[in-house]
Every structure is written in C-alpha cells, then in structure tokens.
Amino acid sequence: PAPPLPDGADLELEGLAPFLTPSTAFFRIDTALSVPRIDATAWTLRIHGRGATERRYSFDDLLNRSDLMERDITLACVSNPVGGSYIGNARWIGVPLAALLEEAGVRPPSEGGPADQIVSRSSDGMTIGTPVADVLDGRDAMLALGMNGRPLLPEHGFPVRMLVPGLYGYVSACKWIVEIELTTFDAFDAYWVPRGWSDRAPIKTQSRIDTPRPGARLDAGRVVVAGVAWAQRVGVDAVEVRVDDGPWRPARLAAEDTTDTWRQWVLEWEAGPGEHRLSVRATDRNGALQPGDESPPAPDGATGWHTIDVTVE
Template identity: 35%
Template sequence: MEQIDQAHSKPRILTGALVGGLVMAPLMALLYLGDVFAGLPFLPFDLFDWISRTLPGPLITFGIDTMVDLIRALNIGELDETAKLAEQTIGLTTFLILGIIAGMILFAILRRRPQPTNVITGVIFGIVLVVPLLAISSLVNTTATASPIVGFIWSIVLFAGFGATINWVYNVLAAERAASPVVDTPAQASASALDRRQFLVRVGGASATLTVIGAGLGSFLSGGLAGLGSSGSSVPAFDPEEEILTGAGQPLPNADAAVTPAPGTRREYTPVEDHYRIDIASRPPVIEEESYTLPIHGLVENEVAWTLDEIRAMPSVEAFITMSCISNRVGGSLISTTKWTGVPMQHILEQVGPLPEAGALYIMGADGFDEYVDLELIREDERIILAYAFDDAPLPQQNGFPLRIHIPNHYGMKQPKWITDIEVVEQAGEGYWVRRGWSPTAIVKATSVIDTVAADAVYEQDGQSFVPIGGIAWAGDRTITKVEVSVDDGEWQEALLREPMSKRAWTIWRYDWPFQAGNHTFTVRCTEEDGDLQIMDEQPVRPDGATGLHSVSETLNQPA
C-alpha cells in the first residue's frame, strides 16, 4: 500500500509531455536567436533535412504531392514560397514533438528514483539528447557560420538547461505532492490539484514569454522573418507602360516585338527575387565567397581548385533562359525566365583535360544534392554553362550562389545549385532525385498556359467587341511555332505569337476572342518546331513531368 501511495504521489508521465513541450518552445526560440545573431546551427531544420533525405523516395514523393495538393486546394500563396514555409513548419513541429517525448521519458526516469533533490539527472539527459542531434547537424547543416566548437558548446548548454528545467519542474511537483496532507474529501483533493495546475500555468506563462522574446528578438536582428522562408512575392503582370531593362540597364532583345501581351499576362522577364525556387534544404546554404574554391578532380590530367574570381575571368556567355521544375503541375507557377551568365562547360573540360576513360561529371551541391552529367552531352552542346550570374548580378543565395549548372532542354531536377565539388568519373550513375524514383532524363515537355482572360479589357473594333486572352508556351530549347485556343470545346483558333527573347525562353501568345457574354471555358495547346503537338493526355508530374491541356473558366458580362 505504501508503494502505491508513493507512486500516486509522483507527477504523472503525461504531465511530463506537457512540461517537455512548454520547455522546448523557448529552447527553439533561443536556438533561432543564436542562428540569427551568431550564425549558430538551428537544430530543428537540421533534423528535418536529415529526416527528409533519409526517408524512402516514394514516401517523400507522397509527402510532396500531398503538400502541393493542399496548397493548391486552399489557394494559400505562391507554391514555392508556401511549400518551403510548410516544410519549415513541419520541422519546427517535429522538434516540438521531440520535446514532448523527451519530457515524458525524463519524467518516467525520475519517477523510478527516490525523492530528487537536484537536477543532475536532467542535465545528463539533456546532454545525451543533444549529442545525436549535433551529429545529424554536422552532416546536413549548410547555414551555420560560427565555429563548430562554439556551436557544440552552445547546443550542449541549451539542452543541459532543457533537461535541468524539466527536472526542476518535476522536483517542484513531486515536493508539492509529498507535502500535501492526506486528502479525505473531494474539496481537499481539488485544492491540491489546483495548486499544481497554478504552478504549471506559471511555467506555461514563463515559456510563452521566453519564446516570444527569443523569436521576436531574432526576427528583429534578421530584419524580419525572411530567414525562415522564401521572400518572393507574386510575379507582377505585364505592364505596357513599363520599359523592362536587364540588370545592366539594357532593353530586352525582343523589346520591339510586334505582338503586345494581353493585359494580365505574366511579366515576360521574371524579377530575380520572384524566380521560382525548389530545393531539398529547409534554407539555402550559406557559402562565403572569400573562402570558396571549386575543386575539379578525378579522371583528369589537371586537377584544379578555382576561386570564384578565377571562374568569372574565364570566357563567358549570356542567354535568356526559361527554367521549370519537373514537379510543376500543368498551369503551375514553378517556371521563370531571366538572363543567365556563365562559363561554357566545354571550356571547363578543355582546362582540366578528362582522361580517355572518363565518362561523366559527378556534381555535388552544398545542400547535399548530387547529379551526373555525361561528358558526351557537354561535348555535343556548347550551351551548357557553369552559371554565376542572374540578370547581370551574382547569383542570389537562394538561387544557388556561387555556382549552378544549366543544361538546356532539361528540368531543374538535373541541374545542381550551390556547387561545391565536381569529380570526373568513369560513368554516370543515379542522381539525388533519380534515386528517389524520378526521371533519369528529365527532358522538358511542351506546355502552354492561360494567364489571363482580360474581361476588364474588352475593346471594340469595327462594331465587334473582343476580349484579350493571353499566356505563355514553352518547350525547352524547341521553338514554339503555333498556339491555339478553343472556347467551350469548339474549334481551335490560332493565336498571335510574340517573338521570344531567345530560343530557350518562353513564348508569349495572345488571342483576341469575339466577345460573347456568359460562362465560358478556354483551353490552350501549342505546337513545336518539328510539328509535334504538345501531349494532350493528362499525366502526373511523377516521374517524367506533367502533361495535359490547361483550361480556365470565366464568366463574362456584357460590357457597359
């Protein structure tokens, strides 16, 4: 009976879950503060990145598809930005759950011990908990700029405090239970429980205060929450009054094109800050230019380790290029166009001299992404470049600084960013996404999209009202020769094509439809230079990229 009374006098394990969560919240805020203020590792994102790279490919793909479906169904923002924010939220939630589980385990351990008088057990528990997290961080972290020793000490201190705090709360609750008189009435039991609840409420209040202060100060020091997500905004529409210039102040190569985009069509030249971004890390890697070198080694005559300045001094080429993600749905937003600058990969090969038995480049990114590129493909295509600039400026951090590769006519999944190492190997293998069940070739599929049915821009000509309809069409490096629009499943009508900025840039199209009031469905399709019509059968994005026709339904009212 005495053992039963002692067991009942000790705090419950479920109370440990509550305490673990309450203590983990301010711990994450302090980790974020250290990340922003001192470049220390942010363990919640490191844990999430490690989990996402370790889980089986089909499970990761299922998670991605589910997340994209929810974002599209709820219409809660730009897909790349919202998806990245969702990933980060999952990472924070996972870490909070870790704290809840840790609190339960520590309470279970403490319940098996005599009445505690210190917090040594909690300190040891916290240190044991953080050691594997630090090991994981050392494998995947790409954002910490502080000394690893400082990061190690910082994390040890915080988690020792995490365990000590949970231990202290347990001690207080256990002491209150032990000091409580034997209860004979429901009123006495209720009063005793109320005292414990009031203490836990105070713990919760302190947790909330520390969390808000830590996260708020970290946000202030970083100039906002941009460090926790993509900072882009919705891509602006084409403005006929705006003169679009490149970063060097030059007009676009098709500035005098005859066809004017329909009102509401996306901007032909994507602002760099709005360029889509899909990658495998919670946050883009931080690479310091001053200490950066690119090693190229393996089956070569001349191993090199070039600085970024040395690469920028090499012969370079510029091109206006449209890039799309293989996971872009039909009509999706994961596609952008800007000006790229870089060194031809053929020149790179000339400098290092691949040996006769060499067959491929194995390219590694700082984010843990890897891919192979056949040497034969590089020798056949002079347009493949090692890019270092977007829109006449160094690559932004979130878009792959300092270097990324461009391979025409391929989706982005085959083109590493944040390149830190190139090894010349005997033959190509399977890259990051190929190992997870995606296309081994990732060749771009033709697509056409309706951006706008400009119901507010109806105009009259020769007694007939017209509504402008417009959008984009793209087929990698294959020229778009025809775009057609069908209204309410009627006959296909050919649209006007605006001269593209380059052969590798999307084509803006426009069709002025004779106005008819009512509910209408507009569908678009395109044809490539060899006469091939875009694939009309619907296929999902996995494994080879989405196919099918894009349609938009609009209700048109008789203009006043």
C-alpha cells in the same frame, strides 16, 4: 553580352508573365531547410572523376575568364504541373561549362569518353546527375554567377550554380555547387532517382494561360487571352486556343528571343455570356504537337493541355 531583346518579345500585357522574370519573383525549389550562406572569397569548385584531370577553380578564376557569357534561358522544375508557376526566364551570366570540362580533358561518350554522367554536388550535399553528352553538344550550359544583371541571390545559388538549357532543374541546375564528378549512370544514382524520378529529363513542350485567371468573371465582349509557351532547344512554332468544344484558333506569337526561352502569345476572344472553358496547346518547330494526354509530373515531367473555366456576364 546577350543581344538586346527583339522588338515585340515582351507583349507587356496586364496579367501576362513578363518576358524576363525578376530575380525576387523567380521560383525556388530545393531541399535546403536554410539557405546556404557561402563566402565567395573562400569558395572553390573541384572537377574530377573518370576521364578527367582534376582541376580546381576559385570564384575569381571564373569571374575573370575571357569566355564569360550572358544568355537568356528559361528554367523549369520537373514538379511543375500543367499551367503551373515553377518556371521562369532570366538573363544569366556565367562560364561555359563545356570549356571547363574540356580543360580537364573530358570527352563526350561518342568520342570514347569513359563518363556519361556529371554528378554535381552542392555545399549542402545535394547531388544532381546530368548527361555529359548534353553539356558538350554545343548548347549554352554554364556555371552561372549572375542573374538579371546582378550576382546570384543566396536562394538562387550564390556564389555559383549550374544551368543546362533543355533539361529540368533536378537534372541540371545544381545550386551552391562545389564539386563536379565525372562518372556513369550505372555507377551512381543522384538524389532524386531512388525517389522515383527519371535519371534523364529533357524539358517537354508546354503552354500556359496567364490571363484570364481560372474562375475569372469577365464582361462580355473583347477578352484578351494570353500566356507563355516553351519548347526548349527547338522553339515554339505555333500556339492555338480553343473555346469550349469549338475549333482551335491560332494565337499571335510574340517575337522569339532564342529557342532556349519561353515565348509569349495572345489571342483576342469575342466572349458571349455563359460558362466557358479555354484550352491552349503549342506546336514546336519540328511540327510536334504538345501532348494532350494528361500525366503527373513524376517521373519526368507533366503533360496535358492547360485548361481553365471562366464566367462571362
């Protein structure tokens, strides 16, 4: 099991996204025109390809493993604009993906393995390409069977989906997974690559203002400004907020769960009457500041500081 949430990880403020996103409110991005309905008792996963001894697993095989693990992991879509909602944080239950690959004899490229890409295939034919090195570097990559204490919902990949912390979903989070093939990036382009997206896409450091909402009309005086920030695999070290063209002010950070989850933050602002612009930026634990230059989601994730306008009366 995952450890209990640290005290103070969820600030429980009105208008702020809860630390754990309810499964029914979790974003959904995929190409399925209708949600696949898969019989878990008939489901199988095939692992094969370069450097792998073919293996097959049933749902019961995974469910009854002794290495099932529970982890809190934030998942983001590469199409998420700055300040967008295509991100969520959940408590996942699954099987370590690295263990399954090792059982098939897979070695990372750094140790002479002939494959540098995992191609995962869903029941509807979607292909997603993931670096082998990222799955085998010790992070909690998994084949997830559960979400927030329950089996996966059909729209979130039941019976099994893939999840790799630190990578955008389109290169890591195959839903309704039925096959894993070991290959190379030179030999195969997964679905989104010919459509203009990068074949490798680590999640970028980002921050978001949840409250107040853009265009809000506020009473003068104390205003709570709060949101979330994430820097997966590294962790958020600081969040700063700027009002108009004033100085950047440090926000108070909520307690950190893990570096693979987002982190809430809050700042109290003494707001005077008028039109105001609020901006936010984060710094990761390596001291790298979130890029302020604005770029669109394509080809490997949006950049820029989330900025909103409000009116104080």
